[in-house]
Amino acid sequence: MSTALLKIENLVVGVSNKQTLLNKINVCLNRGETVALIGESGSGKSLTAKSIMGLLPQGLIQRSGKITFKGESMSEMTLKEKRGLLGKEIALIHQDYRGSFTPYLKVGSQIVETLRSHEKISRKRAKDQVLFVLDQMNLPAKRVYHSYPFQLSGGQIQRAAIACMMLLKPSLLICDEATSALDMISGEIVLDYLERVQKQTNCAVLYITHDLTQAYKRADYIYIMNEGTVLEEGPSSKIKESPQHHYTKQLNSAILPLPPNETEHNIRSVGNL
Ligand SMILES: Nc1ncnc2c1ncn2[C@@H]1O[C@H](COP(=O)(O)OP(=O)(O)OP(=O)(O)O)[C@@H](O)[C@H]1O
Structure with a gap:
């Protein structure tokens, strides 16, 4: 078994x-x-x-x-x-997405760095993957990629944070009221x-x-x-x-x-x- x-x-x-x-x-x-x-x-x-x-x-x-x-x-x-x-x-998605991104760096580069810290991948390929998942989340991918967190709505940041976690392909995803x-x-x-x-x-x-x-x-x-x-x-x-x-x-x-x-x-x- x-x-x-x-x-x-x-x-x-x-x-x-x-x-x-x-x-x-x-x-x-x-x-x-x-x-x-x-x-x-x-x-x-x-x-x-x-x-x-x-x-x-x-x-x-x-x-x-x-x-x-x-x-x-x-x-x-x-x-x-x-x-x-x-x-x-294990990825944990919860209601409180506010701490997901550093306020002083653009969202796209933060996701790229997270992905590259887990996977040997060129910056160019990482960027392509990030734009793809942002688009899958029904976000304006390029705009979100080049934005600072304060330039996005709460729902957009949350979806970007979820996209970031899913790029890491976890074996277990815990969604604690993730979409509330x-x-x-x-x-x-x-x-x-x-x-x-x-x-x-x-x-x-x-x-x-x-x-x-x-x-x-x-x-x-x-x-x-x-x-x-x-x-x-x-x-x-x-x-x-x-x-x-x-x-x-x-x-x-x-x-x-x-x-x-x-x-x-x-x-x-x-x-x-
Ligand atoms: N830090 C804490 N100190 C004391 N009691 C706590 C603490 N955190 C949670 N509790 C209590 O533990 C119980 C379970 O809380 P929990 O957060 O797991 O509920 P939940 O089912 O997730 O509720 P919700 O849907 O409102 O998030 C509740 O009675 C809550 O008041």
Whole structure:
């Protein structure tokens, strides 16, 4: 049997020895798979994502549990070793994109340098690749490439930051409410692009979201979280069609019953304007 790409086993996180915030979380991701952690605000989704990289906020500790990436225990890695994985092997896309670029350098040259620090590639080829991915993100590629961060909108910077991460072809992409700062059309364009990259590179994607509709559209497997625990898990179709837990049933009943084809058609029509 092949090793899981990422395995979280019995993860317990809390405020030193007091309050428990994550209680015995078990999550598994295979190569190429798309998994969603679903839950309302405060359910523990982001802390689970942060635990993977050892990026827990000050004052919080991992009390027990094991996290393995490609069969290697991350809990035993030094912070330096974990940071080495971040970027090349694991990309983390989150809502707060503001720190993604240095304010004094043009966006294009920053992405080129990031790419060249991970891959032996000429400046000219790197530039071509950067312009290509910026274009794939539906950005005015040349303008964004030659702009300083302050000359771009928040959504443009965020899409440029995502383009930069995907150029590094990570094995695992963690999207923590990655498109919540974008309008609906831009968000769909970004997620469609991520899906295309995923097909080419077979990277796994972990979506952290409260948007069950997106999870049903994008994920193969879903974990339903509430108050720091996983209440239910299963293939998306099973969670959608035969949920077992009353909380999952509640979440399902809260989804607006829009016909998917019509929604898609409307998005396409607006997008083509
Ligand atoms: N630094 C911290 N100190 C104490 N408690 C914290 C800290 N960070 C998060 N928490 C608590 O841990 C719980 C889980 O938080 P987490 O950020 O994982 O939620 P979430 O499901 O990602 O929510 P959201 O969708 O709003 O981002 C919440 O009750 C939150 O208040």
